[in-house]
Amino acid sequence: MSDIYLDNNATTKVDPQVVEAMLPYFTEQFGNPSSMHSFGDRVGKALKKARVQLQELLGAAHESEIIFTSCGTESDSTAILSALKAMPERREVITTAVEHPAVLNLCEHLEKQLGEDGYVIHRLHVDDKGRLDLAEYRKKLSDRTAIVSAMWANNETGTIFPVEEMAEMARAHGAQFHTDAVQAVGKIPLDLKRTAIDMLSLSGHKLHAPKGVGVLYVRRGTRFRPLLRGGHQERGRRAGTENTASIIGLGKAAELALEHLTFENTCVKAMRDRLERDILAEVPNAFATGDTSARLPNTSNIAFEYIEGEGILLMLNKEGIAASSGSACTSGSLEPSHVMRAMGIPYTAAHGTVRFSLSRYNTMDEIERVVGVVPGIAAHLRSLSPYWSDGRPAVAEEAFAPRFA
Ligand SMILES: *Cc1c(COP(=O)(O)O)cnc(C)c1O
Numbered sequence: 001m002s003d004i005y006l007d008n009n010a011t012t013k014v015d016p017q018v019v020e021a022m023l024p025y026f027t028e029q030f031g032n033p034s035s036m037h038s039f040g041d042r043v044g045k046a047l048k049k050a051r052v053q054l055q056e057l058l059g060a061a062h063e064s065e066i067i068f069t070s071c072g073t074e075s076d077s078t079a080i081l082s083a084l085k086a087m088p089e090r091r092e093v094i095t096t097a098v099e100h101p102a103v104l105n106l107c108e109h110l111e112k113q114l115g116e117d118g119y120v121i122h123r124l125h126v127d128d129k130g131r132l133d134l135a136e137y138r139k140k141l142s143d144r145t146a147i148v149s150a151m152w153a154n155n156e157t158g159t160i161f162p163v164e165e166m167a168e169m170a171r172a173h174g175a176q177f178h179t180d181a182v183q184a185v186g187k188i189p190l191d192l193k194r195t196a197i198d199m200l201s202l203s204g205h206k207l208h209a210p211k212g213v214g215v216l217y218v219r220r221g222t223r224f225r226p227l228l229r230g231g232h233q234e235r236g237r238r239a240g241t242e243n244t245a246s247i248i249g250l251g252k253a254a255e256l257a258l259e260h261l262t263f264e265n266t267c268v269k270a271m272r273d274r275l276e277r278d279i280l281a282e283v284p285n286a287f288a289t290g291d292t293s294a295r296l297p298n299t300s301n302i303a304f305e306y307i308e309g310e311g312i313l314l315m316l317n318k319e320g321i322a323a324s325s326g327s328a329c330t331s332g333s334l335e336p337s338h339v340m341r342a343m344g345i346p347y348t349a350a351h352g353t354v355r356f357s358l359s360r361y362n363t364m365d366e367i368e369r370v371v372g373v374v375p376g377i378a379a380h381l382r383s384l385s386p387y388w389s390d391g392r393p394a395v396a397e398e399a400f401a402p403r404f405a
Helices: 015-028 039-059 072-086 100-111 133-138 163-172 244-259 262-283 309-318 336-341 364-383
Strands: 065-067 094-097 120-124 145-149 176-182 200-201 214-218 287-290 297-306 353-357
Touching: 015 176, 015 244, 039 065, 039 244, 065 072, 072 100, 072 145, 072 176, 072 200, 072 214, 094 100, 100 120, 120 133, 133 163, 145 163, 163 176, 176 353, 244 262, 262 287, 262 297, 262 353, 262 364, 309 353, 309 364
Parallel strands: 094 120, 094 145, 145 176, 176 200
Antiparallel strands: 065 214, 200 214, 287 297, 297 353
């Protein structure tokens, strides 16, 4: 039996059509798009096509709003640092407690800068379903805010934030609005020209294109300062010779993502729903984390109380099933993730979270196989747990498990 990959929020398989589109740009079409001869010219035309493919996926008004970068992380850094440099009189950043480390760690770094170089960072809280409180957001927004950076969808739970509304509110205060949409792009429909979003990040490898290529969308008219200075590539907004093959692959991936958007929201969603429903029906003391009423169609993050998520992952891996732990960060720390902590998931459950993230390459047969093994794995691990006996918790949760602050 072949392996089953349910870790698509970590990275995705490159679509074979994307590989095919890229191949000529390693061999015959090796020109530098800045060159004044036909070698460069042909590649330049292909780059322009890729830009238009991204414009269409995002619903951007102009292809010039698409800047190619090296990854989602670079796009996030460029956006936030650009706003701070463009509006030096504004010293505050608003973000959320559940952002990807690409945003959170940059903000922490900015906060730690000393004295006049430092910034005030506001991290918006989320409730137990991972939802923001827009009243709290309204209170933090002011004419001191340079930029608001809030993810469109959370990578661990799939929870979708109301970024369009948030962008309108930021604009009313003259602040720029950036969204890390790495997980949202290709999974939910986007139409940026109808929003007040100024900047958006996406990453190739989360959308069936290669690793090492991304996009920063910058709305026309947004005050912008480049992170990398040098050559005049990307209209002077991101210097460095273009990663031509990968950009062309990302263009193809964008085209395919647009074609598959309905499939994602019907078939992929149906597989995700089936997986979640059957697991929750058969495993006691388990629940889906995040806001299941505003969620990406491909993601299910399930908390199995009184079990270590890592144990489940190891046993799933033995069955040829790849998922991911929402509970501990990859650094080997045993602390639950910042996302679970921000939601105040009880300790007994936060350690036992498993993220299943699907793609259009999964099949219902695979889902049935997964659903067939998860209840047995949960029962086995619980049979080894001192906190579990006779099919239920052996201790009252309150007895030993304080909620996170
Ligand atoms: C993966 C991811 C990133 C980082 O993208 P890279 O291309 O790997 O740098 C940023 N934000 C979110 C939400 C992600 O899921």
